[in-house]
Amino acid sequence: MRFSKMFIPTMREVPSEAEAISHKLMLRAGYVRQLASGLYIFLPLGWRVLNKINNILKEEMEAIGAQEISMPILHPAEIWQKTGRWYEIKDEMFRLKDRTDRDMCLGMTHEEIMTWLASKEIRSYRQLPQIWYQIQTKLRDEARPKSGVLRTREFIMKDSYSFDADEEGLEKSYKLHADAYYKIFNRCGLKFYQVESDPGMMGGATAHEFMAPSLAGEDEIIICNSCGYTANIEVAYSISSNIKDSEWEYEEVYTPQKRTVKEVSEFLNINPAYFIKSLLFMTNKGPVLVLIRGDQDLHEKKLTKIIGQFRTATKEEITSILGVEAGFIGPIGHNIRMIADSCLKNGTYITGANKIDYHIKGVKPDLHFKTEWHDLHIVKTGDLCPKCNTPIIIEKAIEIGNIFKLGTKYSVSLNAVFLDKNGQEKPVIMGSYGIGPARIAAAAIEQNHDADGIIWPKSIAPFDIEIIPININDNKTLDVVKMLYQGFIENDIDVLIDDRDERPGIKFKDADLIGIPVHIIIGEKNLKNNQIEIKDRRTKEIKRVSIENAISETIAFFQKIY
Known part of the structure; x- marks a missing residue:
């Protein structure tokens, strides 16, 4: 492929609207262009990268027995209404x-449609298991599209779905996908972790995410390098840092107009970790008083799983239910449901006194109040691994x-059932598995770049080798280019030739920017010695080889790089 014949609109300036490194470089290197907020056009180089990724996805999906199909993007509402997600999903x-x-x-995902198909076609346990997958466009009206192709309103997704007769079969399908994902992401050259996660709107009991570490990421994960425990911070557990048990006597302390933990701790000159925050929430089943350590933050999703949907009580509700103003609430003496974070089990604390301008020092859980114990805090740096x-x-x-x-979340709603060996009708057991090809590309750039541009892992680079002739008007140079190009094509090597009549500096800058793994530089000085230069884009290592051995030497060089 000739550079002069391809549409590769590189840019010298950093786009002002771009923040993430991957967004900046994909724009500058001519991989994408933005049509509107959250909508991107993949230009020839970008589309070649996606195709490389998609080919890896197809190979690994089919290696576990998955069969490719294609589902409509436009869906009738009644199928989504049957599962309830038509009403649960908002804007x-x-x-x-x-x-x-x-x-x-417009389909955000295809659980409903895949299950509808299964309900029409699967009748017997003899037809199970099944794994169906597609690489398909999805649409989600993101409130805040950002970071280039990382958060968009239209995106391509590989989604696969497993259909099994029992939980044992689901476990096997789940492991098949997890193993396939390890192979996919390793082949794409990514550093990644498999972490425990929240099923969210997908439903079901168990979920894992595959996370690529990057400063551009919007998620946070916790990692224990000792035992390997990993989790999305939304579901992560931890042991809070210990505090020394004080020997305070139980007594009221005057704290005039000091309401927040910060205000009271500064007033008393005591670390916030020795305080209990008492928070009143309203649920459909009544008020709930929630206790959290003063240096911790409440994890609202964890609390929702315990008490259901809730809202913060108003000042009027606090006074009516607890008989005290906000800021002086304590856990002692109330006859409502009370839930406390497990890290409060041991220690002696300061709490609100349920009395204006007063707090109580010397409060001991289980001695001065009884409560339910749950993990409620957000994991933070300094915490310990729970394992x-x-x-x-x-x-x-x-x-x-x-x-x-x-599980059966979708099969029950859409009547996807089968007859087991005993002739009993049972719902199909399902799994759902997604990968974002554009996210792989962006994560690869985030993890593989330098000040000059992108450094593609070779498996997903748009081309394997870029040939850079310094003087395209020199006949000997052109003869060498043709010889190399033909030799690489015969060895199934993707090659881009920069045949533009440009200054060497421009060619070198563009080559570094677009990030093809290996550069072959053909200059008149080296040609006089019957040599060319091979350059590793990542390490900038340069090797001079004879023209006669250039093809074999370059292929060997290419095979060794990352």
Whole structure:
């Protein structure tokens, strides 16, 4: 392929609207262009990268027995209504009506449609298991599209779905996908972690995400380098750092107009970790008083799983239910449901006194109040691993894939049933598994770049080798280019020739910017010695080889690089 014949609109300036490194470099190197907020056009180089990724996805999916199909993007509303997600999902779903006034939507994901198909076609246990997959466009009306192709309103996704007769079969399908994902991401040259995650709107009991560490990531994951425990911070557990048990006597302390933990701790000159925050929430089943350590933050998703949907009580509700103003609430003496974070089990604390301008010092859980114990805090740096008590690490990461054990959530709603060996009708057991090809590309750039541009892992680079002739008007140079090009093509090597009549500096800058793994530089000075230069884009290592051995030497050089 000739550079002069390809559409590669490189840019010298950093686009002002871009923040993430991958966004800046994909724009500058001519891989994408933005049509509108959250909508991107993949230009020839970008599309070649996606195709390389998609080919890896197909190979690994089919290696586990998955069969490729293609589902519509436009869905009738009634299928989503049967599972309830038509009503649960709010503004993120694109909704419309067709010419007959029928409610329709654009697919965010395809659980409903895949299950509908299974309900029509699967009748017997003899037809199970099945794994169906597609690489398909999805649409989600993101409130805040950002970071280039990392958060968009339209995106391509590999989604696969497993259908099994029992939980044992689901476990096997789940492991098949997890193993395939390891192979996919390793082949794509990514550093990644498999972490425990929240099933969220997908439902089901178990879920894992595959996370690529990157400062551009919007998620945070915790990592224990000792025992290997990993989890999305949304579901992560930890042991809070210990505090020394004080020997305070139980007594009221005057704290005039000091309401927050920060205000009271500064007033008393005591670390916030020795305080209990008392928070009143309202649920459909009544008020709930929640206790959290003063240096911790409440994890609202964890609390929702315990008490259901809730809201913060108003000042009037606090006074009516607890008989005290906000800021002086304590856990002692109330006859409502009370839930406390497990890290409060041991120690002596300061709490509100349920009395204006006063707090109580010397409060001991289980002695002065009784409560339910649950993990409620957000994991933070300094906490210990819940499995081995080793300090954990928190990293930002990009979600590049996810796997869910759906169980019967969708099959029951859509009547996807089969007859088992005993002739009994049972719902199909399902799993759902997604990967974002564009997210893989962006994560690869985030993890593989330098000040000059992209450094593609060779498996997903748009080309394997770029040939850079310094003087395209020199006949000997052109003869060498043709010879090398033909030799690489015969060895199934993708080659880009920079045949532009440009200054060497421009060619070198563009080559570094677009990030093809190996550069072959053909200059008149080396040609006089019957040599060319091979350059590793990543390490900038340069090797001079004879023209006669150039093809074999370059292929060997290419095979050794990352």
